[in-house]
Amino acid sequence: MIFAFIFDSGRLGSSFYGDVVFEAMLRGKEIMHNSSKMIVSLGDIIINQRVIDIEPYVIKDEYCSVNVCRNLEFKDYPFCWVIEDIDSEIARKLDIRLKEELDGYLGLTRIDFKSTDLRKQFWKKLIRDFSIENDTIISFNDPNVTDTFRYSESAVQLGYIVEYDKNAEYSLIEDCLSKQSTIVKKEQDLDVLSGKSDIDRDVMKLNFTLCRELQVAGALIWKSVTDIDKIKFSLSDLDNDNYTYLLEYPFMALYHASQGIERVQKIIVELIYKRDHIKQAEKAKVYELLMSHNHNALNTWIEEKVGIQFKNNNIKIISLLQKFYNEIRYVRFSDSNKFNSNAPEFELLLEFGDCKGQIGADFIVKNLFGKTLGVIAYTYYKLIYDLCGQINIYAYELDSFSAANFVFYLGDQAKNLYTELKHMQMSKKELLYWIMKNGKEYPKFAWAQADALEFDNEMIDEYMEELIFNPDDGQKLISDVNYLYDELCAANKFEWEHRNQLVDAVIGNPLAMIVDDDTFDD
DSSP: OEEEEEEEGGGSSSSOHHHHHHHHHHHTOOGGGOSSOEEEEEEEOOOOSSSOOOGGGSOOSTTOOOOGGGTTOOSSOEEEEEEETOOHHHHHHHHHHHHHHOTTEEEEEEOOTTOOOSGGGGGGGSEEEEEEETTEEEESSOTTTSOSOTTHHHHHHTTOEEEEOTTGGGSOGGGOGGGOOSSOOSGGGGSOOOOSOOSOOOHHHHHHHHHHHHHHHHHHHHHHHHHHTTOOOOHHHHHHTOOOSOTHHHHHHHHHHHHHHHHHHHHHHHHHHHHHTOOHHHHHHHHHHHHOOOHHHHHHHHHHHHOOOOOHHHHHHHHHHHHIIIIITTGGGOSOOOSSSSOHHHHHHHHHHTOTTOTTHHHHHHHHHHHHHHHHHHHHHHHHHHHHHHHTOOTTOOOTTOGGGGTOOOSSSOOOHHHHHHHHHHHHHHHHHHHHHHGGGSTTGGGOOSOOOOOOGGGHHHHHHHHHHOTTOOHHHHHHHHHHHHHHHHHOHHHHHHHHHHHHHHSSOTTOOOOOHHHHHO
């Protein structure tokens, strides 16, 4: 087996901490009783940051004695000895003695030579320095070319014989038996492996990545609420199964919600994993959860770990999102459609609202959708905030301009996200109403000298509805503007371009300043 003995080089009481560790490792002579030759690699684990988190570098199993909770207490880089082919019993005896005798010793961890995680392959970058077999140490450097064995004097005082393999320093591993172990027999065995990323992440990297991920999740959840508001759950549509809405709206409402909630759940799973320093035995289960799209399983795991419990409607929407994502998302790509509707997304939302055929179904579905999502987002965000406090990070912080702020917040109770959307739409209406009533007071009114487009007066309300409710896809307005632009451009392209520049500067452009000679003189 391969084991690493890890030390805090800043707590070893000497600038020559390598000498301190060598003497401590060999003093008890446990190593002399190992059943076979051992290869020793040693050096610093170079971590390019101010705060050192040792947890991603160790394997938390029955052999691990590193107290990962102390990961913020390093005084300097971790220094370690990696020993290949050491008996597990010998490693444990050595670990127990070092814990008693050396304050700077942090503990023991097993090395998985098959690991593809870059941090857990740190041992491959260390210097393969010497071998130990019984009472004999064989140094891999040539004393006539480089130097004598650095720890030679200490080794002899401790009762060891020091010898040299003069050819080892310049030989490949495959050409030098002295440098070979049962695991490493050629240079290629020390190549860094690439593969899937591990879920053991450095605490500060975890902080920044989860912070960004939380904003993405919040924006997705908010988008789902704006999407469901575009659906018209009218009674005539339900009776005739002849829906007048665009299918993209119910699809995107469910898609964005399922993506957003799943991402928040996975953020919580990673935080709990870090807080609890979950052992290797449970790691595969956690990784499987993170790779799944199982909203129910993710929520159940979270509830078991932290003790929260959602009510029926909240569990109902979590199940609904999982059903959509795993059963309905690609339903139209299959000939064997097990759903009786051409729009199962629409039916799923009606099922959730339990209101098919009811008057007021439009409000019932949208209000319940926004309310339950609000409760889930609120509960999960408070949990994220608490977990971050326990880990001493701040992944809960959101950019002030992120749409996630509409979804996540710390308050006395959860928000109904649909109600929040209605408040936002009302704010937009108030702005338009101000322009209707006080347009001449608009600071840039004096420069609005170009004629307005000749819109049909009867279409203005429809245009404003699109502006407020469908800002991403105002088909009527865009179509009519394009038609009027074609006419203006055909009449006088130069005047049309000048007019466009003027309108762009005057409306909704706080950075634009139109200056004439009189204004400049003032």
